[in-house]
Amino acid sequence: GHFDAGDYSKYTINSALMIHALTFATDHLPGVDAIDNLGLPESGDGLPDALQIAVWEADFLRKMQDADGGFSFLVYPRDRPYELDVLPENGDPQVLFPKTTAATAAAVGALAQLAASPVLCRHDPRRAEEYLHAAREGYA
Numbered sequence: 001g002h003f004d005a006g007d008y009s010k011y012t013i014n015s016a017l018m019i020h021a022l023t024f025a026t027d028h029l030p031g032v033d034a035i036d037n038l039g040l041p042e043s044g045d046g047l048p049d050a051l052q053i054a055v056w057e058a059d060f061l062r063k064m065q066d067a068d069g070g071f072s073f074l075v076y077p078r079d080r081p082y083e084l085d086v087l088p089e090n091g092d093p094q095v096l097f098p099k100t101t102a103a104t105a106a107a108v109g110a111l112a113q114l115a116a117s118p119v120l121c122r123h124d125p126r127r128a129e130e131y132l133h134a135a136r137e138g139y140a
Helices: 012-028 049-063 101-115 118-123 125-139
Strands: 074-077 094-096
Touching (some): 049 101, 049 125, 101 118, 101 125, 118 125
Antiparallel strands (some): 074 094
16 A cells, blocks of 8 residues: 555555545546556556556555454554654554454445456456455455
8 A cells, every 4th residue: 555644654544545536537537547658567568557556555455454354444663653764665563553444444445446347347357356355355
């Protein structure tokens, strides 16, 4: 998922909102589904770049899902409030904040929406099915 401003926390609800916006744009705004050249490492592979970012976020959300289907609220640096002097990949150990109903609902909705995306289903039906499975586990 994307890091929050300067502290390298990652919020489930923010990721879910980003997935929704990018999936909606790809599926409903003219021409967005044809953009595959924004300079992402995956650009040019046939999957629209907006969905590439949504998929990246969704893969993060799946890591936030517990065995019981619920989603943790956020992941945050364990030992200090901000990591201003290190890059995320070299940062402090992280801690998961507890699961919440709001985080679980947001994640389930975002994963279900992405799983139902006609563009994603056309390009990567296996991945769409994985997201649908994760959403169902969170709903149960």
